[in-house]
Amino acid sequence: MSVRVRIAPSPTGNLHIGTARTAVFNWLFARHLGGQFILRIEDTDLERSRPEYTDNILEGLNWLGLTWDEGPFYQSQRLDLYKQAVQTLLDKGLAYRCYCTPEELNDMRAKQKAAGLAPRYDNRHRNLTADEQAAFEAEGRKPVIRFKIDGDRSIVWKDLVRGTVSWKASDLGGDMVVARAAEAGGVGQPLYNLAVVVDDMDMTITHVIRGEDHIANTAKQILLYEALGGQVPEFAHTPLILNQEGRKLSKRDGVTSISDFRKMGYIAPGLANYMTLLGWTAPDATQEIFTLDEAAQTFTFDRVNQAGAKFDWDKLNWINSQYLHHLPIPELTDLILPVWQEAGFATDSEERSWLEQIVALIGPSLTRLPEAVELAQMFFTEEINFSEEATEQLQKEGVKEILESLLATVEGHSLSEVEGQSATEDTLKDAIKAVTKAKKVKKGLVMRSLRAALTGEVHGPDLIQSWLLWNQKGQDGDRIKQSLNTL
Numbered sequence: 378m379s380v381r382v383r384i385a386p387s388p389t390g391n392l393h394i395g396t397a398r399t400a401v402f403n404w405l406f407a408r409h410l411g412g413q414f415i416l417r418i419e420d421t422d423l424e425r426s427r428p429e430y431t432d433n434i435l436e437g438l439n440w441l442g443l444t445w446d447e448g449p450f451y452q453s454q455r456l457d458l459y460k461q462a463v464q465t466l467l468d469k470g471l472a473y474r475c476y477c478t479p480e481e482l483n484d485m486r487a488k489q490k491a492a493g494l495a496p497r498y499d500n501r502h503r504n505l506t507a508d509e510q511a512a513f514e515a516e517g518r519k520p521v522i523r524f525k526i527d528g529d530r531s532i533v534w535k536d537l538v539r540g541t542v543s544w545k546a547s548d549l550g551g552d553m554v555v556a557r558a559a560e561a562g563g564v565g566q567p568l569y570n571l572a573v574v575v576d577d578m579d580m581t582i583t584h585v586i587r588g589e590d591h592i593a594n595t596a597k598q599i600l601l602y603e604a605l606g607g608q609v610p611e612f613a614h615t616p617l618i619l620n621q622e623g624r625k626l627s628k629r630d631g632v633t634s635i636s637d638f639r640k641m642g643y644i645a646p647g648l649a650n651y652m653t654l655l656g657w658t659a660p661d662a663t664q665e666i667f668t669l670d671e672a673a674q675t676f677t678f679d680r681v682n683q684a685g686a687k688f689d690w691d692k693l694n695w696i697n698s699q700y701l702h703h704l705p706i707p708e709l710t711d712l713i714l715p716v717w718q719e720a721g722f723a724t725d726s727e728e729r730s731w732l733e734q735i736v737a738l739i740g741p742s743l744t745r746l747p748e749a750v751e752l753a754q755m756f757f758t759e760e761i762n763f764s765e766e767a768t769e770q771l772q773k774e775g776v777k778e779i780l781e782s783l784l785a786t787v788e789g790h791s792l793s794e795v796e797g798q799s800a801t802e803d804t805l806k807d808a809i810k811a812v813t814k815a816k817k818v819k820k821g822l823v824m825r826s827l828r829a830a831l832t833g834e835v836h837g838p839d840l841i842q843s844w845l846l847w848n849q850k851g852q853d854g855d856r857i858k859q860s861l862n863t864l
Contacts, residue, residue, distance in 0.1 A: 385419045385576075404443045407446075418450065441635065442645060473503055473505070503523075553570065570601060577602075647699070656682050724757075742837075756843075
């Protein structure tokens, strides 16, 4: 049997990290067993579905590297198939038309609540006579279609994550609506549980992998598989992604969509790697960095946790930084250039080799791409913005004389004529050493003062390498002079 799994997002919002993590697990499982990963867009909610959300979902999955083998299939284009299934249930006597009004249902629930009972449909229209149906239709009532649920049975399945799961049919809320109201004798818009089952049967889905919040739906859907004569797939209900308080991660927690993470400067391999670890542990528990292809080689559900997976920003940042630090400089430069351009840096006028040298300098300090703006702004802006620490450093006793001596020493050398970077580095280091010795001060004071004068900060990337890059543009002395003018 060939494994066939699916991811079936609803285009009522942007691609959520919970949906994306479910897609990751489906993709890993399919690739591990040489199966197919199918994309289905569940857009039967015509009022809330939007094409821009569909575009966002497709773009997000592609960006993460979760390529699909079939699809995308759109439920909105398969309505006749669902209506046919509903009619089959009616013809078999497994479904019926319910003419209850919203007011009647609200009154029923209110009485149940007052009696301390859980709200449920009491199946009052399950056995209407032809005359009773005709009377309701004469009133102009439009019936929904309800599927009959035998409240005396239990639904049991062996879950790949949770083991044996048993659900009492009496806890499913009574006979289930499978199609919205329509004119008498017709079938209205099919609802989620019915459409999902019909699709999974039609697409021969062998394994349904989704969040644990679908467990109640699984019990209902197993009944529909049986009623429609379909093969019940295997199920795996994965742990939810939780916030730091242990509640399900939601929009109230801020960033939750893949496009938001992308805007924050996380890159696809890093985010995909992190999502793989949200509920799954590799056979080598110490291994935390791996590509999707590498994870697929060892992915199994016996290593998926039942407990919820807490979202850890620190761990995501660390994983993302590992990928940034190991990217080839040309690739990292391609990722950073749009960030610089959005910040207004005139990168188009600069030579590519000089830009790549800046990237090589700041790359080891990056956690997310937008940090490249602050780390590199000293190379693209003439005006120096001094931090409070830098200002305090420059105002210390003797610092002005140290900088003046450094400037004189540097201008006494024709650094651009020194052949080879190592020689230039030696020259700069010699200049610092000479000033340190002449002024009888510690090297740390000289270096810290020089950094404050050149960058406006007291922390940052390698100072000598930064100085070399400024020297290529002939800017080093000018920046020192600018700082001296502020003292």
